[in-house]
Amino acid sequence: xxxxxxxxxxxxxxxxxxxxxxxxxxxxxxxxxxxxxxxxxxxxxxxxxxxxxxxxxxxxxxxxxxxxxxxxxxxxxxxxxxxxxxxxxxxxxxxxxxxxxxxxxxxxxxxxxxxxxxxxxxxxxxxxxxxxxxxxxxxxxxxxxxxxxxxxxxxxxxxxxxxxxxxxxxxxxxxxxxxxxxxxxxxxxxxxxxxxxxxxxxxxxxxxxxxxxxxxxxxxxxxxxxxxxxxxxxxxxxxxxxxxxxxxxxxxxxxxxxxxxxxxxxxxxxxxxxxxxxxxxxxxxxxxxxxxxxxxxxxxxxxxxxxxxxxxxxxxxxxxxxxxxxxxxxxxxxxxxxxxxxxxxxxxxxxxxxxxxxxxxxxxxxxxxxxxxxxxxxxxxxxxxxxxxxxxxxxxxxxxxxxxxxxxxxxxxxxxxxxxxxxxxxxxxxxxxxxxxxxxxxxxxxxxxxxxxxxxxxxxxxxxxxxxxxxxxxxxxxx
Numbered sequence: 371x372x373x374x375x376x377x378x379x380x381x382x383x384x385x386x387x388x389x390x391x392x393x394x395x396x397x398x399x400x401x402x403x404x405x406x407x408x409x410x411x412x413x414x415x416x417x418x419x420x421x422x423x424x425x426x427x428x429x430x431x432x433x434x435x436x437x438x439x440x441x442x443x444x445x446x447x448x449x450x451x452x453x454x455x456x457x458x459x460x461x462x463x464x465x466x467x468x469x470x471x472x473x474x475x476x477x478x479x480x481x482x483x484x485x486x487x488x489x490x491x492x493x494x495x496x497x498x499x500x501x502x503x504x505x506x507x508x509x510x511x512x513x514x515x516x517x518x519x520x521x522x523x524x525x526x527x528x529x530x531x532x533x534x535x536x537x538x539x540x541x542x543x544x545x546x547x548x549x550x551x552x553x554x555x556x557x558x559x560x561x562x563x564x565x566x567x568x569x570x571x572x573x574x575x576x577x578x579x580x581x582x583x584x585x586x587x588x589x590x591x592x593x594x595x596x597x598x599x600x601x602x603x604x605x606x607x608x609x610x611x612x613x614x615x616x617x618x619x620x621x622x623x624x625x626x627x628x629x630x631x632x633x634x635x636x637x638x639x640x641x642x643x644x645x646x647x648x649x650x651x652x653x654x655x656x657x658x659x660x661x662x663x664x665x666x667x668x669x670x671x672x673x674x675x676x677x678x679x680x681x682x683x684x685x686x687x688x689x690x691x692x693x694x695x696x697x698x699x700x701x702x703x704x705x706x707x708x709x710x711x712x713x714x715x716x717x718x719x720x721x722x723x724x725x726x727x728x729x730x731x732x733x734x735x736x737x738x739x740x741x742x743x744x745x746x747x748x749x750x751x752x753x754x755x756x757x758x759x760x761x762x763x764x765x766x767x768x769x770x771x772x773x774x775x776x777x778x779x780x781x782x783x784x785x786x787x788x789x790x791x792x793x794x795x796x797x798x799x800x801x802x803x804x805x806x807x808x809x810x811x812x813x814x815x816x817x818x819x820x821x822x823x824x825x826x827x828x829x830x831x832x833x834x835x836x837x838x839x840x841x842x843x844x845x846x847x848x849x
Contacts, residue, residue: 374406374836377448381486385528398593405835414449414826414838428841442481443732454481458799460503468500475504477728483508515565530563531597534704535687547591548580548601549589550704550726554707563590566727566745570788574780578725578745581754581775585747588707588729601707604690608656608673611638630804637668646681650815661699661740665802667815676712683798686726693732694718697740706765710736723761723789743778743786761786 385396416426418811429445442454460479465472482505530547530661545551546563561567564580591597596602627633631649639651640658650667651657660674663681668674673690680698685691689702693710694716702708703726712717714732718724719740728738733749743764746757769781778785797803799811828838 373834415823418822445484466503473503479504481506548589574785576778580775596818632815648802648804649813682802
């Protein structure tokens with residue numbers, strides 16, 4: 371048995387032990403659908419910049435197309451096209467505010483990860499757990515496919531394809547296919563496929579459940595099979611473009627971008643695309659025949675095709691925008707699928723919020739009014755009416771409101787304020803508000819231009835085929 375297979379089996383065993391109280395076996399969802407032979411077809415890479423503390427350690431290892439940035443440890447690994455990042459890690463001496471507590475950090479925040487698997491996964495950083503503000507750990511996690519884990523410790527959870535865990539503390543948890551959870555501590559809870567849940571205890575609770583029969587054509591995952599559906603087909607249809615980028619160590623720049631914008635070396639940009647000032651295009655983003663207005667961003671794993679983003683637009687990790695026109699300050703949440711056509715184009719008004727994991731598949735031209743919250747599955751104007759509410763009307767809710775499969779309770783104003791605050795924060799850290807006379811508002815779009823990438827190759831034959839060398843990379847000692 372190859373060493374890489376031994377590593378993978380050990381990870382599966384550890385995750386199954388953690389999920390034993392749920393009676394959940396991850397084996398049929400991962401064995402056979404994770405192509406271990408792909409691991410030796412890529413080279414891994416990690417980024418170095420003077421702005422971010424460096425401390426990378428890979429133990430039993432296997433990486434493949436990863437991009438680690440900032441302090442990190444991995445242990446038994448098996449990553450594959452992961453991002454991990456670290457550009458917002460908290461620093462020693464800073465104060466982390468949690469409710470009424472001010473917590474001063476005694477050391478730099480550090481990733482951990484432990485006996486993971488990941489596979490095509492963004493992890494991000496900045497722990498929101500007050501019990502471990504200096505450590506962003508994940509432990510025995512299998513995330514797989516296109517899942518994101520954002521700002522949270524986890525502890526032995528399985529995330530199905532397109533699942534997103536965001537700003538969350540979990541313990542043991544199996545997250546269902548195409549689900550998004552932003553909540554407090556989750557313990558022994560099996561989240562069903564198509565669950566969109568945003569919960570701030572004592573303030574608000576947003577809950578939406580996709581109808582299973584309507585979600586199935588877009589994404590479904592049956593034990594023993596690979597994930598299937600229109601969303602998977604869409605991503606698979608663009609694989610070849612990314613293979614060309616990852617197959618070459620050095621790619622000649624074909625698109626000139628402003629000095630205050632950043633186009634990642636591992637993004638794909640097809641012809642007739644314009645990138646304006648302060649734009650951030652992240653790793654594995656795909657742009658084609660589109661306009662990225664000032665301050666917009668296309669985060670990791672985004673697709674923007676035949677679309678016009680007017681400016682200060684947030685396109686969160688994994689979101690897809692096709693044949694659409696977005697006015698200023700539109701937020702498109704994680705893994706959303708906005709699919710217009712030349713004859714049925716999508717228009718989104720200024721300041722609107724598209725909830726994570728929303729599917730808009732236009733069967734007719736759809737125009738979303740300004741300042742509107744949108745969720746669920748929408749193909750017609752009638753379905754838009756059932757799956758949206760103006761931010762003004764939501765702000766007036768103080769008890770609860772229900773529209774079809776969506777239930778909201780709590781203070782609508784708190785929900786709207788929290789979202790707007792977060793969108794503003796994302797734009798700020800990504801460099802949308804930078805101007806040349808104020809270096810204090812530099813963000814990722816400006817700082818990423820100073821990033822250097824370093825390659826690591828795996829063993830190409832023998833028992834260690836596909837496994838990368840054990841490697842420790844530390845910053846230089848201070849004199």
